[in-house]
Amino acid sequence: MKQFSFLVFFLVYFFSNAKAIKPPVQKPFVVVLDAGHGGHDSGNRGNGLFEKTIALDIILQTGAILEKNPNIKVVYTRKKDVFIELKERGDIANKAKADLFVSVHCNAHKGNAFGTETFVLGLHANERNFNIAKKENSVILLEDNYKKNYDGFNPNSPESVIGITLMQEEYLEQSLSLASYVQKNFSRQLNRKNRGVKQAGFYVLHRTFMPSVLIETGFLTNKAEGNYLNSFKGKKQMAISISKAILDYKKSISDSYAISIPKIEKETPIKKPSSKEKKPVRNKKSTIKRVKNKVIKTSNVVDSDSVIKFKVQLAASKKFIDPLPKNFKGIPNIEMRQIGEYYKYYFGSTSIYKNAKELRQEAVRYGFKTSFIVAFKNKVPIKITNDLRK
DSSP, X not given: OHHHHHHHHHHHHHHHSGGGOOOOOXXXXXXXXXXXXXXXXXXXXXXXXXXXXXXXXXXHHHHHHHTTSTTEEEEESOSSSOOOXXXXXXXXXXXXXXXXXXXXXXXXXXXXXXXXXXXXXXXXSSHHHHHHHHHHXXXXXXXXXXXXXXXXXXXXXXXXXXXXXXXXXXXXXXXXXXXXXXXXXXXXXXXXXXEEEXXXXXXXXXXXXXXXXXXXXXXXXXXXXXXXXXXXXXXXXXXXXXXXXXXXXXXXXXXXXXXXXXXXXXXXXXXXOOTTSOOOOOOSSOOEEEEXXXXXXXXXXXXXXXXXXXXXXXXEESSOOOOOGGGTTTOOOEXXXXXXXXXXXXXXXXXXXXXXXXXXXXXXXXXXXXXXXXXXETTEEEOOOHHHHO
């Protein structure tokens, strides 16, 4: 009888206090969707079409798909035909503490070019990339007090464009990953011509402090492609493909969205270099150890994977480069990993951020002025927070 009374007491106490027990609240994965141009800025008018309208339609449909996922919060820089300043677009993303910033545009060309390309912020690799960035950045000139708002930034100056690229380097790895998903989906799902993942100095990406991409969905100046992008079918397919890329990226990172820790993609075996490329050579200066398809430099590496490691990324290339000092301006201790389609090259390894800054300075002295510090924990890239910098 006492046991029965105790059981009744326990059940009454448990259910009376059940409401007080709250499950932990998971931070939503915040995606900021940015439709390029708007209002009195129509964007490009290839074949009489309106870039601002097509970009907005694609963004709204993309958001509608993503909003079906309860773990995703979608924020729009604009949901109607209004003019939003470039700096305000980035501020919206920063205030939302977004995990991703995705800007959608349509391309233009004097010829009959076609295909999709996705940009991340970086040094323009050629004149065409600079011209694309200049075209998008020229929106600044339509704004009031643009000289005051943009601290003397000149969209027509290559020096100004180069100067803004350093701010986003901390998120370059994640931005490249998202951009790769976008382009892969466009080519495989929609059979669009893949013009690749590229780097250029877009001011709207410079203003954001999270992984960010700018998608050129196609060329309005190409009549066939312009008609496709302006059609209901084309906009819907683009939205589905972009939203899938975002979901693919989300799945590739840790559930700890509060700190946005991305996982390294499953690494594929190192491809055998072509006859024109030199095979890795073992020598005293560069000892390479292959472990389960990963290429790891054995010297100057902290042993425990649980310890946060800071490295200096020198380069990322689709072309295999033998990680020897002679191929990297004489810099020693090169670590190489193949991640997806890219070969990543790192210099040094330390658990102290101050030492990592010294490593980067050394890399700069060797001529790698655009090198930057990255951090790993358990072989996974992590965001370098202020706490880690102490």
